[in-house]
Amino acid sequence: MAITPDTKMDLLISLCKRRGFIFPGSEIYGGFANSWDYGPYGAQLKKNIRDAWWDRFVLRRGDVVGVDTPIIMNPKAWEASGHIATFTDPLVDCKKCKRRFRADHLLEAKAAEPGYDKEKPVDLVGMACPECGGTLTDIRYFNLMFKTFVGSTEDTTSVAYLRPETAGGMFVAWKNVRDTMRKRLPFGIAQTGKAFRNEITPGNFIFRTREFEQMEIEYLCRPEDAPKAFEAWLGEMKAWVTDVLKLDPSHVVYREIEDADRAFYSARTVDIEYMYPFGTKELYGIANRTDYDLSRHQEYSKEDLRYLDPETGEHILPFVIEPTWGLDRSVLAVLAEHLDIDDAPTADEGDAEPRMVLRLPPLLSPVKAAVLPLQKKGGLSEEAHALADRLRSEGIAVEYDESGSIGKRYRRQDEIGTPWCITVDAQTPEDKTATVRDRDAMTQERIPIADIAAWIAERLRT
């Protein structure tokens, strides 16, 4: 059994459900389109990625500070950012089957058809519904922001929005961060959190969902330093992809966005794409947003948002480099990249059978080690419980499992990506050692129980 791009998503989605990573949302009520529940392992995997990000880009740097701003902000902020006016998707409806499509997606699909003439721009004229061949309506623009009402009255004065990105909160908090943190340019403001977009297009599992989590940095610098800061952050993003997520660099595409295709305020944008099983699509992005956001918020808030250079006495409106990471897409890329099937020896000497394994980087694995007594009798349960407690007290995420054959228990841990299985056997009560099995190398090593916590901690650091 081998994994092909065609079968990979189905294998992944079924493993995620079977093993408690990701479930269909609202399933007992018949589901809810594009919504997913992160189960216990999925939530921990996601948290481990978020923690690794915060650790790397906030705690270990002197030039980035973290904030946590609200999902519902003063709606003026979205007027200033341009989201109320222009954050729209062009939509068309089929008059016959009533399905709704994104016009740009229909155009893309047409442009990808054989015989397409690049010189001739495609348009929707004469295009029929791809599902039933019915007539399409004219294009209408549909704002992607979720609207809600604040307070007890549902009228226009109480309209507010769920944030469509985390960035807005950081621009709005900039004045207070500037005034309290005594940071010199260049420096960044970081935030992780949920953002909301009323997407109509089907999602490809957790790739596109109406609510999703972002990890973003607004890195403020003098205008002349922006190109250098952009390069530095692009380098940081490349290092994150290979060092933390352990994605093969050949599976990641860095796409420089041409002048004509960039947002008008952006001086440079690079899309970072991953080769998902369903195609090469966006993972992250980085943009030089110039002073667009701060100048707009300055104009709308009437507050002075400039930075006073303590050395030169100059007042400057900083430029902003914005590296953005999608957290759910990070989870998806990590799962897709590290899902594997190999041949594992069975209990019978010499035999091998296919084994499904998630080769997650140990730092990201939801469970670091499983403690498995070979049998319950002979005091092995007690020995194994004591070892599991000891590892937990050292802050290592451990699972204890004594039910079923050892082969089945290994198999379960392989599928949830546990890097090490510790087997407590008849020798353990005698010499206080246990066997540590490596998920990838499939090697077994006898280690004194007293040393196992340090042995694992050392491997989590690399």
Ligand SMILES: [Zn+2]
């Ligand atoms: Zn139709």
